[in-house]
Amino acid sequence: MMKGKEKLLENLRYVFEPKSIAVFGASPTPGKLGNVVMKNLVLGEYAGKIYPVNPKYDEVLGHKCYGNVLRVKEKIDCAIVVTPAETVPKIINECGRMGVRGAVVLSGGFSEVGRNDLEEELAKAALRYNISLVGPNCLGIYNPYARVDSNFNPAYKSGRPGPGSISFITQSGAVGACTIDIAAHYGVGIAKFISYGNGSVLNEADYLEYLENDKQTKSIILYIEGAKDGRKLFEAMRKVNRKKPIVAMKAGKYGKAMKAAKSHTGNLAGNYLAYRAAFRQAKVTEAENFDEIFDFIRIFNQPLPRGRRVAVITNGGGMGVLTADALEMHGFSMPELEEKAKTTLRKMMPGYVNIENPLDLVGDAGVGAYEKAIELAMQDKNIDSLIIIVLYQTPRIDERILGVLTRASDDRRKPVAVISVGGSYTEEKRRVLEGYGVPTYAYPLAAVKALEKLTVYSEYRKTLK
């Protein structure tokens, strides 16, 4: 059995990097899932061969359409299936006979609606041929490196992120879709996206193991409602998290929500406290709420801080106060800067600037003041991390600040989080910074909570040495 699982993990390469794909249920009709998936591949510039399969059509989006997959003469690496549940086990069996070793089943109608029989049949077919099957009842996968995309939400409504280093394992398609849409909006790249739904053949623990050795993946989001095998999940989390930080969220925590989760992917939503304990023991970063997933994962591209001493640099006094409140609430200190740094700042700044931490450069600070203050904080022996608040609304801040902040984030002596609060102009700048990998937050608490998670993870990593 272990042998079989290894083979399945190995065969996931046919799912993520297929040289050819057959789309079962391909359709020329806009709005149909089989149409969206075809468009993803064709318009998304997937470089491999595409074989639509649907007895109703001769051609779909310019590709010859096959009435039956058995008629395809060339080798097929991966099957993407959107046909009704009843038809899927047979399709997987046929695929197996044809040598297909990867499959993504988007179709619903299995255990989540009580059809456990159909789901077992499906799993049996996949296991018989060692087919790595993602799903059923899911959004499938997205790999921007290979331009493979089974997300059936149209691209004009739901953005597709570019290549990056964050991977995403999600039980809920909707939650996964929303998150990568947000990632695309902010220009945050991803490595692999896996919506596994009912997870009848491969589950969260398997995908974690797969990502442990995935070259592009540097950090992992895990969104889970109910695992099939809690012990196995715990072991996988603990092992992978040592190398690649995991941000995990458990949904379906309480009564009604647990029930809703059950009818959602057919998996029992386990006891939340057990998951919470597992996250803590595995030293995995828990996101308690949805917004924290994206807030937390973005800061893990920063170097790990050596301690809890933070320098806050701001051009808005009130935002400095709010950040200081949040830092103190989360166990950080804001020590004074070293004497030499204070002397330099005193010489450089107008007399009405108080040389404190938070360092309020005041509303008429220009880009140069930030540049100098950041360099001093980077050098300062009293400081482990930097939080830089930039209110773009002030008259003297111009777009050169983006270069200064990007350099600070790329510096890698100390972790940096940026806070920028505001409307359209500010959001535009946030998107630019995120695109350059600068973790940028819409309000103080979000940045502080993220920095705390990074700091706790850093403390954990130190214990491993």
Next chain:
Amino acid sequence: MMKGKEKLLENLRYVFEPKSIAVFGASPTPGKLGNVVMKNLVLGEYAGKIYPVNPKYDEVLGHKCYGNVLRVKEKIDCAIVVTPAETVPKIINECGRMGVRGAVVLSGGFSEVGRNDLEEELAKAALRYNISLVGPNCLGIYNPYARVDSNFNPAYKSGRPGPGSISFITQSGAVGACTIDIAAHYGVGIAKFISYGNGSVLNEADYLEYLENDKQTKSIILYIEGAKDGRKLFEAMRKVNRKKPIVAMKAGKYGKAMKAAKSHTGNLAGNYLAYRAAFRQAKVTEAENFDEIFDFIRIFNQPLPRGRRVAVITNGGGMGVLTADALEMHGFSMPELEEKAKTTLRKMMPGYVNIENPLDLVGDAGVGAYEKAIELAMQDKNIDSLIIIVLYQTPRIDERILGVLTRASDDRRKPVAVISVGGSYTEEKRRVLEGYGVPTYAYPLAAVKALEKLTVYSEYRKTLK
């Protein structure tokens, strides 16, 4: 003294609805505060007379500039002052002699940097002539109804909201500026914006009293670091909150942050627990964090719910699960719909839709399914409030949903909160809905926390009858 205070409150009309404004320190140089303020008035289509005052210039932005205000022959209602602190008391004295009864002093350099002498001199001058003085050390005021705007952040960087019903009293200019910028981004209108900084003549309690009788104001945000007179603030909050809901936030809660607040507006940041107790006793809605301010205030345009029974309608199962988790955590129930509603839904929906609460219409729900489900929940005797989750990413949701959601929000039988999670396309729709007054949230917890605040306020209002 009480007489004087009444006169000052009365004279605030010269600040908010002046027929003429003198700008002290007006400048033709882009980037200067005196230039931004002039541009606000000229480009913002302020309809009254504008008198720039600055001995250096003959003309500023096409308006005749005066070397001394005493040379202006016409009546001036309000003075906006951006000149150095030392010059301000004299200016206010001159204004007093000229019959000016409103003043907004943006200049810093008073008690926040230890110049209590200058601030006392300033207050004395204002009180001598019953001048309602906003500031000093602030962003001043914004009244979209009269197009008066002393915000010195350029309009292209910091949006200006249109007319609406939310008013905002803030001690921190930066926090205020960011909030109205966010409001503008989402098309949320405001009634009055007041950044009062050091508050040397009028303070938060006075502005609350003023807004109690302001026709355009229906709800109030109060952002405070440290009040001069806690008892007076408490009384004002309690009185005004009975009529118009107040969302209050106290910043500078802990050690370092309290110190930072002191050097920010020269006011001692009082003990947080005392403020927290005051908020609770006055039944004011507390925002503990910055993001909650805007999240909470927006839902107060909805009718007050009769109880804690919520219907959740969704097209994304996972988001329904997350919302259910948050509702249960916040003491809400999700009862079954009435039998007749369930029967109707069963007839109408495909067989794989489970008629539960949360009601998951599943990913291929169209606009019609939402319309029907919303109407049933509005009629349903088991339901007090509606949370409607719309994931715009799904293929079958189109823009007609915006009309359905706007009608639900305008319906006024029951309060409605919308949750929409995603990137660019979704954000665009959120902005449209907010512009029509539909409280729309970026993730489940934000909506649930807001609905909880509305529900608690509703429970309080019932006790008053």
